[in-house]
Amino acid sequence: MTSLKDKCAIVGVGNTKYVRGSGVSTLSLAIECSKKAMDDAGLGPKDIDGLLTFCLGEPLSMSDLAQSLAIPQVNFQFDITGGGNNGSGVVITAAAAIEAGLATNIMCVHAINRFSGVRYGAGGFNNFAAPFGKVQAGQAAALYAQRHMHDYGTTAEQFGAIPLTFRKHAIPNENALMRTPLSMEEYLKSRIVSTPLRLYDCCLETDGGVAVIVSSAEQAKTMRKKPIYIMAGAANTQGPGLDMGGDTPELYTTYGAKYVAPRLFGTAGITPKDIDFAQIYDAFTIYVLCQLEGYGFCNKGESGSFVEGGKRITYGGELPLNTSGGHLSEGYVRGMNLIAEAVRQLRGECGPRQLKDVEIGLTTSAPNPGGALILRR
Amino acid sequence: MTQEKAKLRMPMPNLDDKVFWEGCKRHELLIQKCQDCGEKRFFPAPTCTKCASGNTEYIKASGKGEIFSFTTTYNTFGPQLVGHVPLTIIVVKLAEGPLLRWSNLVDCKPEDVRIGMPVEVVFEDVSPEVTLPKFRPA
Numbered sequence: 001m002t003s004l005k006d007k008c009a010i011v012g013v014g015n016t017k018y019v020r021g022s023g024v025s026t027l028s029l030a031i032e033c034s035k036k037a038m039d040d041a042g043l044g045p046k047d048i049d050g051l052l053t054f055c056l057g058e059p060l061s062m063s064d065l066a067q068s069l070a071i072p073q074v075n076f077q078f079d080i081t082g083g084g085n086n087g088s089g090v091v092i093t094a095a096a097a098i099e100a101g102l103a104t105n106i107m108c109v110h111a112i113n114r115f116s117g118v119r120y121g122a123g124g125f126n127n128f129a130a131p132f133g134k135v136q137a138g139q140a141a142a143l144y145a146q147r148h149m150h151d152y153g154t155t156a157e158q159f160g161a162i163p164l165t166f167r168k169h170a171i172p173n174e175n176a177l178m179r180t181p182l183s184m185e186e187y188l189k190s191r192i193v194s195t196p197l198r199l200y201d202c203c204l205e206t207d208g209g210v211a212v213i214v215s216s217a218e219q220a221k222t223m224r225k226k227p228i229y230i231m232a233g234a235a236n237t238q239g240p241g242l243d244m245g246g247d248t249p250e251l252y253t254t255y256g257a258k259y260v261a262p263r264l265f266g267t268a269g270i271t272p273k274d275i276d277f278a279q280i281y282d283a284f285t286i287y288v289l290c291q292l293e294g295y296g297f298c299n300k301g302e303s304g305s306f307v308e309g310g311k312r313i314t315y316g317g318e319l320p321l322n323t324s325g326g327h328l329s330e331g332y333v334r335g336m337n338l339i340a341e342a343v344r345q346l347r348g349e350c351g352p353r354q355l356k357d358v359e360i361g362l363t364t365s366a367p368n369p370g371g372a373l374i375l376r377r
Numbered sequence: 378m379t380q381e382k383a384k385l386r387m388p389m390p391n392l393d394d395k396v397f398w399e400g401c402k403r404h405e406l407l408i409q410k411c412q413d414c415g416e417k418r419f420f421p422a423p424t425c426t427k428c429a430s431g432n433t434e435y436i437k438a439s440g441k442g443e444i445f446s447f448t449t450t451y452n453t454f455g456p457q458l459v460g461h462v463p464l465t466i467i468v469v470k471l472a473e474g475p476l477l478r479w480s481n482l483v484d485c486k487p488e489d490v491r492i493g494m495p496v497e498v499v500f501e502d503v504s505p506e507v508t509l510p511k512f513r514p515a
């Protein structure tokens with residue numbers, strides 16, 4: 001079987017400011033982050049010949065973006081319908097397309113006005129959801145969280161360790177939306193959104209955009225920044241069962257990660273122990289717990305004690321997570337800002353929040369189907 | 378100022394689930410049974426999720442089951458749930474086996490809901506066109 005291992009690299013990343021109220025269109029956000037990614041890579045419009053995006057609620061046309069960036073010819077492009085499960089998937093798809101010769105430099109772009117535009121909860125057209133008041137992704141996450149607490153005794157304080165730690169990580173990040181310390185007392189006192197999830201268990205509705213440029217490993221060596229190689233990736237891997245999670249308690253709190261992990265680590269030729277840090281898709285805290293288990297960083301049911309107190313998941317811990325603050329404190333650009341952070345950590349560009357001596361990082365997209373990337377410097 | 382109670386979007390039956398919604402109007406909870414492998418399933422779908430056979434028929438479920446998971450929503454998500462919260466959304470493990478996603482628990486205080494609690498279906502006639510299957514403690 002052919003493998004994409006180390007065949008391609010991320011050569012440029014760019015992002016807008018993450019704000020609440022951008023005042024501009026998603027196309028404008030996409031243009032801004034794309035230009036920054038191109039500048040980061042040292043590439044111009046004539047060098048970009050592939051474009052990929054995913055969108056849900058707010059359409060973003062790659063054809064429009066190509067024209068807006070004065071790209072003379074696009075050889076490969078898709079506007080994929082879908083949400084946060086697609087971030088890692090578009091990047092590995094770009095790598096596959098490059099390896100297959102469909103394009104040379106592919107830019108993966110995501111831009112949303114999720115605060116000032118279409119708010120969460122405005123979807124929900126499923127005949128079995130909206131009539132019963134299930135209108136928001138957080139309510140689905142809450143159902144999984146309830147089951148995790150029931151089956152494994154996971155506590156509110158264990159959930160709380162996640163937003164507290166990620167908030168600590170966001171404080172030195174100038175582009176993070178939330179930069180004031182958060183205490184366990186504040187977490188526990190915060191209002192219940194949908195039991196058992198509190199306000200701080202939920203990510204931030206954000207306006208912003210992120211672009212990531214993928215090239216062949218050979219081309220990457222000639223570019224402005226140090227290449228960050230793609231060791232392995234997964235795009236929307238899914239196990240059995242309808243909806244998210246399958247029909248048994250064990251599957252219900254595992255998500256796609258369980259199915260992503262064997263192929264992902266197998267392709268990369270490493271184990272979870274080789275991962276120096278992870279940027280885990282954290283739309284809701286429960287997703288972090290379930291993915292820690294699904295990717296094999298701890299046993300099933302033990303993610304609560306893994307994160308408890310925050311020591312293992314912060315600087316100097318065995319698996320630092322979401323070093324920019326993640327979706328819970330930096331901003332929510334559907335997993336794409338997590339990929340940008342992973343690239344910058346591996347390049348050593350993160351200033352006060354830079355991890356020491358990191359070589360291999362994991363980024364994920366969730367919940368089910370799930371995707372992920374293993375990146376190395 | 379009190380806000381007007383939000384209108385929840387009602388089901389718009391489609392080619393895959395119209396038999397289910399017609400059943401609700403007759404106060405029957407229908408699930409599908411694969412005529413090849415015997416698997417019982419929910420949501421309504423053209424083929425079996427275990428063996429992909431399209432040889433399927435609807436059977437009347439007992440309407441009994443237990444709570445597999447639940448969440449009580451307090452946030453109105455802007456205007457969407459105004460007048461409806463607190464609202465308990467449930468996943469029910471039907472006595473016949475499949476998980477029914479999603480419904481509401483009625484006639485029960487939010488603080489009394491538990492995973493494993495026995496429940497039974499109760500049909501809410503919203504209009505002449507729409508009946509919703511909800512559940513109450515059994």
